Structure formats: C-alpha cells, structure tokens
Amino acid sequence: MCGRFTMAIDSEDLRTQLALGQMPLDWEKRYNIAPSQEVATVPFAHSRDVVWMKWGLVPFWAKDPAIGYKMINARAETVAEKPAYRSSFRNKRCLILADGFYEWKKIGRSSIPYYFQLEGGEPFAFAGLWDDWENKGVSSLPGIPGLTSCTLITTEANQDMAEVHHRMPVILRKERMWDWLLEDNPRALQAMLKPLLDGSLFRVQVSRDVNSPANQGAELIAPYSEGLPGFLD
DSSP states (O other): OOOEEEEOSOHHHHHHHHTOOOOOTTOOOEEEEOTTSEEEEEOOTTTOOOEEEEESOOOTTOSOGGGGGGOSEEETTTTTTSTTTHHHHHHOEEEEEESEEEEEEEETTEEEEEEEEEGGGOOEEEEEEEEEEOOOSOOSSTTOOOEEEEEEEEEEOOHHHHTTOSEEEOEEOTTTTTHHHHOOOHHHHHHHOOOOOTTOEEEEEOOGGGGSTTOOSGGGGSOOTTOOOEEOO
C-alpha cells in the first residue's frame, strides 16, 4: 500500500515541469501527506488544472463518507471489476501529484520508514481514481456537504521496492502521465498499471518522526543517521 507521500515543490516549478494548467492559490510545500487530507490532483486533460480532492475514495453510492478511510488505495489487479472502483476506472481517472513517497519495512515488531524518489527529485503522478459524493441525509456525520475524493492505485513491487514492501504505487512519469487521462480503451489502461522499471527509485531510511501526520518539514526526508542512502541494487 501507499499511506504517505510528499509534494515539496513550489507551485510554479511544478506547473512548468509537468506542463500543468492553473494551480491552487493556497499551494504550499508538504512533506507528510496523509489519508483524509486534501491532495493535489488533475482530473481533466483538456485544462490540466490542479484541484484539491480528499484522499480516500467515497463512491457516489456510499451511504456514509467514512468509507473513504478504508479506500486510500485500489489494487491494479481488481480496479476494473470492484464495485467501488469500476465506474471511476472507466470515467473518472485522475493524476495525483507527488515528488516522493514513504513506505515502512517490518522487522520483527518494529517498522522502519524509508523515503523513495525518482532520480533528482523529479515530480510525477500516481495513477488515481476520483468520484463525487453527495450527502443525502443518511450520513453518520450530519451536516457534511458533498465532497470530491480520490484513491491511488497500487501494483506489485519492482526490485527497488521489494526489499521494503511487496506493493508499490503506480507511478506515471511526465512522459506518460497524460495517457492515463486520455486513453479510453480498458485494456490499454490496464496495461499502464505496472511497476516502475527497476532501478528508477532512490531510497533513504528516514526518521520515525514521519509516523505522525502532525510532523512536517524538510527534515522528514533527510537521511536518518543510521540509514543507507543510495540507488538500489
């Protein structure tokens, strides 16, 4: 799964690097993005505008938005078939913008956090799905209006990730990211949901401070004193 990521680039730099449209006015660098928070997404290829969506998909048919807490990731292998995702897979795909992500390696009863990036910190997009939900008065959280939410898709780990975790997010580099929004052939879309090429990711062990979403700042992605930064073999 993928449960934390970063988007720590100035809005104008990101817009230029990924050829994006309008950027949110309240943009800020973020080093510890967690489920249920607002994430930067691009749902439409014609405008390429960046909009905020809540991370944790709430399908349009859901009775309660709390379902989103369980739907931060969708598996590539079943995304076209599961009722929660199949409609969005056909009609509501999005790009979730990032420049790195965290994953935890379990060792006994402990979990060691690692930070992954592309070489040079190149920004990219997770393959995502989105949906609109409207409060019909049956929510356990009365007063909540409609919301737009998203989930990111995961696939089997490549060699870069396998030592840490058996799953990884589907990463779309800038050369291919727009195909995810423009393609309409289900088989072609499914073919995009593959692991990144081996040798593409740079890994550092980081502080356990990242475990708390309340912690922010560039120090979270700094190599931990006992870490082993470097390209993976």
